[in-house]
Amino acid sequence: MASENVMHANGHGAGAHADYLDSTKGLWSWLTTVDHKRIGLMYLWSVVFFMITGGLLALLIRLELLTPGPTIMDAELYNRAFTLHGAIMTFLVIIPGIPAALGNFILPLLLGAKDVAFPRLNLTSYYIYVVGALMALSTLILGGVDTGWTFYTPYSSTTGGGVSMMVLAAFVLGFSSIFTGVNFIATIHKMRAPGMGWFELPLFAWGMYATALIQILATPVLGITLLLLVMERVLSVGIFDPNLGGDPVLFQHFFWFYSHPAVYIMILPAMAIISEVIPVFSKKTIFGYKAIAFSSVAIALLGFLVWAHHMFTAGMSLFAGAIFSFITFFIAVPSAIKVFNWIATMWRGSISMKAPMIHAINFLLIFTIGGLTGLFLAALSTDVHLHDTYFVVAHFHYVMAGSNMIALLAGLHYWWPKMFGRMYNERMAAIAAALIFIGFNATFLPQFLMGSRGMPRRYYNYLEQFQELHVLSTIGSWILAFGLFMCLAVLLASLRGKKGVASNPWGGKTLEWEALSPPITHNFEDTPVLVHGPYDYRPQPVPVVVEREQGVTH
Amino acid sequence: MTWFRDFLLGTPAATHASDVDGLYIFITLLTIFFFFFNGALIFYAAKRWKRRSDDEVTPHITHDTRLELIWSLIPLAVVMLIFFWGFKGYVSAWVAPNDAMEIVVTGKKWLWEFEYPDGTRALNDLHVPVNKPVKLIMHAEDVIHSFYVPAFRLKRDVLPGRYTEMWFTATEPGVHQVYCTEYCGKGHSDMLARIYVDTPEEYEVFLREGDEQVRKMPLKDLGKLVYENKGCATCHSIDGTRGQGPTFKGIWGKMERGTDGKEHVVDENYIRESILVPNAVVVQGYEPIMPTFQGLLRERELLGMIEYIKSLQ
Ligand code: HEM
Ligand SMILES: [Cu+2]
Numbered sequence: 001m002a003s004e005n006v007m008h009a010n011g012h013g014a015g016a017h018a019d020y021l022d023s024t025k026g027l028w029s030w031l032t033t034v035d036h037k038r039i040g041l042m043y044l045w046s047v048v049f050f051m052i053t054g055g056l057l058a059l060l061i062r063l064e065l066l067t068p069g070p071t072i073m074d075a076e077l078y079n080r081a082f083t084l085h086g087a088i089m090t091f092l093v094i095i096p097g098i099p100a101a102l103g104n105f106i107l108p109l110l111l112g113a114k115d116v117a118f119p120r121l122n123l124t125s126y127y128i129y130v131v132g133a134l135m136a137l138s139t140l141i142l143g144g145v146d147t148g149w150t151f152y153t154p155y156s157s158t159t160g161g162g163v164s165m166m167v168l169a170a171f172v173l174g175f176s177s178i179f180t181g182v183n184f185i186a187t188i189h190k191m192r193a194p195g196m197g198w199f200e201l202p203l204f205a206w207g208m209y210a211t212a213l214i215q216i217l218a219t220p221v222l223g224i225t226l227l228l229l230v231m232e233r234v235l236s237v238g239i240f241d242p243n244l245g246g247d248p249v250l251f252q253h254f255f256w257f258y259s260h261p262a263v264y265i266m267i268l269p270a271m272a273i274i275s276e277v278i279p280v281f282s283k284k285t286i287f288g289y290k291a292i293a294f295s296s297v298a299i300a301l302l303g304f305l306v307w308a309h310h311m312f313t314a315g316m317s318l319f320a321g322a323i324f325s326f327i328t329f330f331i332a333v334p335s336a337i338k339v340f341n342w343i344a345t346m347w348r349g350s351i352s353m354k355a356p357m358i359h360a361i362n363f364l365l366i367f368t369i370g371g372l373t374g375l376f377l378a379a380l381s382t383d384v385h386l387h388d389t390y391f392v393v394a395h396f397h398y399v400m401a402g403s404n405m406i407a408l409l410a411g412l413h414y415w416w417p418k419m420f421g422r423m424y425n426e427r428m429a430a431i432a433a434a435l436i437f438i439g440f441n442a443t444f445l446p447q448f449l450m451g452s453r454g455m456p457r458r459y460y461n462y463l464e465q466f467q468e469l470h471v472l473s474t475i476g477s478w479i480l481a482f483g484l485f486m487c488l489a490v491l492l493a494s495l496r497g498k499k500g501v502a503s504n505p506w507g508g509k510t511l512e513w514e515a516l517s518p519p520i521t522h523n524f525e526d527t528p529v530l531v532h533g534p535y536d537y538r539p540q541p542v543p544v545v546v547e548r549e550q551g552v553t554h
Numbered sequence: 555m556t557w558f559r560d561f562l563l564g565t566p567a568a569t570h571a572s573d574v575d576g577l578y579i580f581i582t583l584l585t586i587f588f589f590f591f592n593g594a595l596i597f598y599a600a601k602r603w604k605r606r607s608d609d610e611v612t613p614h615i616t617h618d619t620r621l622e623l624i625w626s627l628i629p630l631a632v633v634m635l636i637f638f639w640g641f642k643g644y645v646s647a648w649v650a651p652n653d654a655m656e657i658v659v660t661g662k663k664w665l666w667e668f669e670y671p672d673g674t675r676a677l678n679d680l681h682v683p684v685n686k687p688v689k690l691i692m693h694a695e696d697v698i699h700s701f702y703v704p705a706f707r708l709k710r711d712v713l714p715g716r717y718t719e720m721w722f723t724a725t726e727p728g729v730h731q732v733y734c735t736e737y738c739g740k741g742h743s744d745m746l747a748r749i750y751v752d753t754p755e756e757y758e759v760f761l762r763e764g765d766e767q768v769r770k771m772p773l774k775d776l777g778k779l780v781y782e783n784k785g786c787a788t789c790h791s792i793d794g795t796r797g798q799g800p801t802f803k804g805i806w807g808k809m810e811r812g813t814d815g816k817e818h819v820v821d822e823n824y825i826r827e828s829i830l831v832p833n834a835v836v837v838q839g840y841e842p843i844m845p846t847f848q849g850l851l852r853e854r855e856l857l858g859m860i861e862y863i864k865s866l867q
Contacts, residue, residue, distance in 0.1 A: 075743070076740055146739065155697040158696075242715030243715075284614075285614055285615065287617060287618075291617070291622060313709050315710075318644070318648055325640060329636065332629070332633050333626060333633065336625070336626075337622070337625065337626055343595050346603070348599075348603055348613055350606075350610035351605055364592065365593055368592050372581070375636055381640045381641075385707040387709060389702075449562065452563050453704065454704025454705075454733065456735040456743075459742065460742070460743045507608070536614075539611055
């Protein structure tokens with residue numbers, strides 16, 4: 001209902017065709033907006049802000065590691081820096097990144113809807129995010145946090161500083177994530193354009209749906225675990241600390257019961273973007289629609305059954321180890337299937353190497369390495385060697401920083417003209433993409449080698465023998481930072497120009513391209529009706545009603 | 555292949571490492587292969603089917619069941635192979651042989667303590683014989699630590715309030731690095747130890763004379779270490795209070811009356827005899843309860859004890 005009111009107020013107030021950016025003016029109109037597009041943008045700028053903060057911390061960490069022993073800071077500061085980096089990047093950047101920023105903006109447009117199902121809940125979730133973020137930052141005043149983003153007990157229940165505050169921040173952020181998930185599920189169920197069945201959903205929506213499932217089912221477990229930890233710290237109730245009669249390994253089980261599924265909160269949205277970008281820039285229908293859609297859901301569900309693969313050295317039974325390893329390998333298969341589907345989509349297409357496509361290809365290459373290196377860690381005997389070394393650091397940066405962030409960039413470059421009605425400098429954007437790719441690999445490829453040779457993670461000091469690789473990695477971090485900075489500059493520079501991009505600059509077939517660029521507040525002049533499938537690139541698209549009669553699905 | 559293995563992982567130094575290395579190299583080759591395979595397909599496609607005009611028409615291919623089966627089943631078979639291979643290696647590193655020598659490992663912020671079967675202890679340096687199974691029984695005193703020996707391809711978490719085990723048979727004489735791999739605070743990255751894998755001759759020397767730390771330690775400090783580690787402290791105080799046995803404070807040079815009614819002066823020979831044959835002379839007023847330390851102390855440790863007692867005036 002709220003959206004109806006605003007729609008009328010804004011729509012009529014500033015002329016029928018004013019876009020959502022200009023429909024109302026002033027900071028207050030943004031802070032109180034319930035327009036999913038504006039909320040998406042507020043999320044986007046917040047995420048960018050924290051990505052810069054977390055990125056600067058990463059540069060400091062890498063600089064410290066340039067030499068063994070003290071370089072620019074002491075051990076305590078170093079431990080606080082990598083904890084804050086990890087916590088910011090996971091809870092404030094990657095988890096909300098694609099769903100809350102891009103998803104909020106694009107999902108209703110893709111569905112042909114006016115807004116999400118619960119616009120006010122959407123705004124609430126943004127403010128909860130802001131509160132959680134401020135709480136996380138306030139730990140800086142409370143003496144910092146030095147536990148690592150995993151908060152392992154009993155270290156975390158006994159160390160000083162702002163651990164309780166950081167843990168509560170993650171708890172609060174969990175609610176923001178749950179609200180977004182609830183909203184998306186309801187939106188996908190209820191707000192699809194007339195004529196859009198489940199198998200005419202763009203794959204981005206399938207990805208968001210699978211992500212939302214995990215957000216709703218897993219996040220509460222993290223919430224409870226974190227609350228128990230705070231209870232132990234503040235009230236000395238023995239739960240995880242053996243000195244109080246608790247069990248420290250229990251915490252690890254609880255933590256990973258959330259945090260393993262959470263890694264799929266990070267990758268499914270990335271895959272969702274790639275599934276949109278590749279068909280458009282190949283001008284060809286997606287290969288294996290159902291395989292991609294179902295493998296997202298399969299990954300989301302199987303993801304709940306593998307948490308203890310993070311604990312193979314923590315002392316579990318042989319049988320448990322075998323089961324968790326076995327199921328973990330099963331998840332690798334849908335990931336492989338998706339990669340082959342994307343490549344098959346490009347095959348015999350009409351491929352246009354624009355900036356979004358360059359990022360998408362970078363994603364394919366980086367995710368191939370990220371996924372395959374997961375196999376080393378899923379296998380029991382090799383994981384015993386590699387666990388808690390730089391190999392794990394490299395693996396999860398390939399899938400989180402590499403795949404997730406690069407997919408976010410692919411999506412941002414793809415939907416930028418829709419979001420702002422302006423086109424960025426394509427050449428410069430392509431150069432930035434190449435720099436990011438080179439910098440990323442220079443930073444993290446050496447870390448695999450460091451890890452397999454025995455360099456443990458979370459080490460302030462290290463043996464001489466690892467220095468060359470650390471230097472390489474640090475130099476890589478500068479290239480990466482420069483590439484990202486250039487990318488941001490190119491995008492922002494476009495905002496100085498005049499609006500005036502066509503509504504469908506890339507030739508996409510999904511509904512968001514039928515809206516104006518940028519869209520009006522209520523998205524579409526008239527509710528769009530789905531005529532042909534989301535990836536129908538035939539010269540004469542076949543109406544979905546006809547296809548359904550013929551039993552064709554995409 | 556060995557240069558490749560040594561480049562990636564370093565030279566292995568324990569029996570079960572070769573199995574881990576085999577699997578590691580297999581997955582490495584697989585990763586390299588698929589990276590270049592996917593990369594080649596992508597670049598071929600991008601070049602071959604580069605868009606030349608905006609109204610190019612592409613074939614409408616929605617799926618291909620046979621192809622999809624192939625690229626689902628082949629990866630499935632490969633990952634199952636990897637699973638069994640990894641499981642096999644894990645099992646072989648699971649149960650220690652019965653004749654394994656047992657060493658107790660204590661991890662605490664930020665050092666490793668080793669206790670040998672004979673009760674001697676050492677900090678951060680562990681001596682083991684080559685080609686003999688050794689079992690570590692580990693626990694932590696404060697937070698979780700993890701005991702990692704890259705050259706053995708082994709790692710095990712060390713938990714407070716619980717024991718975990720790890721065993722190995724070292725095959726390469728030399729010094730191997732040990733790291734703590736569970737984050738434990740400020741000194742985490744300095745919580746290092748070394749395992750000295752000794753040849754039988756070197757190990758003989760170690761058994762007779764102790765490790766370098768012990769050999770280099772001043773006698774008095776060595777005596778203090780023995781006093782604290784070998785159980786003397788449970789009965790003999792060093793501050794004059796009376797325990798199960800006489801205090802060591804001021805005992806040097808004193809005359810003691812034994813239960814045999816004779817006076818004995820506390821000198822080198824008296825102390826030596828009291829340790830090795832405790833019941834030869836028992837001081838009046840005490841029970842003959844002290845066990846013999848024959849065979850439990852090295853010669854230099856006896857000398858150290860004497861020096862230590864001398865110093866307690
Ligand atoms: C083919 C798929 C994958 C497999 C088989 C796999 C397997 C594993 C395993 C077994 C571990 C535990 C390693 C250890 O701690 O010893 C691990 C760590 C991790 N993986 Fe993956 N992974 C895969 C993909 C992903 C993806 C897609 C993401 C996220 C986007 C991800 C994120 C992480 C993270 C964050 C950690 C470590 C967290 C930490 O210890 O701080 N992985 N992976
Ligand atoms: Cu996991």
